[in-house]
């Protein structure tokens with residue numbers, strides 16, 4: 001409070017969001033935008049743009065800034081994190097600071113050479129699998145062989161985790177994550193009944209409807225692949241989860257992600273629903289809202305708390321509120337994403353968005369557009 005009392009809140013003032021949510025519940029660091037795959041729905045457009053990956057020194061500085069913010073957990077994603085040479089020191093630093101670190105990978109790269117370190121440093125390892133067979137998975141992932149490699153990586157992780165547990169050594173939780181869209185939703189059951197049983201050390205199986213962000217916010221993709229509004233709601237029904245849990249092996253915990261928290265609809269935020277993570281871009285810049293373009297500064301310049309406070313301010317921006325309040329359907333949400341991205345993205349972001357190919361044409365060509373210049 002100032003000495004004069006100016007600006008002080010009266011007893012009747014509602015608490016500000018920053019007082020209700022004083023620190024981010026979770027951080028997600030897309031540690032690189034480099035990726036060997038070309039997934040049709042890629043949220044970060046990885047592989048089609050500059051990697052924006054930092055040097056080892058830069059990675060260490062961002063890691064220190066994260067540690068200083070004392071988050072409970074950090075998800076390391078991308079891009080493909082296993083392509084980053086400085087990944088292991090970053091994960092070791094998090095582990096030493098007592099921060100749970102969950103690594104997401106496509107399984108394209110063989111994890112064998114770094115397996116021991118990954119097992120020591122990671123609290124969780126999650127492999128993305130968007131189909132129960134090569135025909136579906138490889139089409140979504142944009143490269144032949146992606147399914148074979150993902151299953152091979154899962155097998156390696158599974159064997160290594162099982163071995164560590166057998167010897168009483170700490171081992172991360174092992175998970176599979178599936179993004180559900182129209183062209184793979186018919187394989188949800190097979191993932192539970194045919195894929196999961198192959199891995200005796202598998203702990204979790206998570207499903208979440210595709211979120212209209214990044215390439216999945218394109219009109220052509222949204223119209224073809226976003227699941228319907230009723231279906232999206234049905235996925236959140238307890239009976240859907242219960243059915244999947246019965247189908248999956250008894251040792252696997254199934255979950256369904258409530259993607260509404262990523263929309264950040266102002267009415268849902270007001271109800272105190274789960275707040276999405278704070279999203280960090282590869283070079284340390286921090287997004288105001290995880291699935292929308294627009295940053296509020298960099299961890300290389302400002303402490304996490306200050307960036308978090310700035311991020312929260314964006315949530316109540318009039319333009320953001322107007323767009324999100326008007327988004328009652330999945331297709332509306334995709335439209336709102338495009339509008340927010342255009343409003344808050346940089347010149348380079350807007351140019352990249354303009355260059356996005358039509359979904360149908362992109363699938364035919366394998367979405368193999370070159371990196372951003």
Ligand code: SF4
Nearest residue numbers: 035037039042046079
């Ligand atoms: S694996 Fe696919 S979704 Fe993940 S970053 Fe690479 S292209 Fe994007």
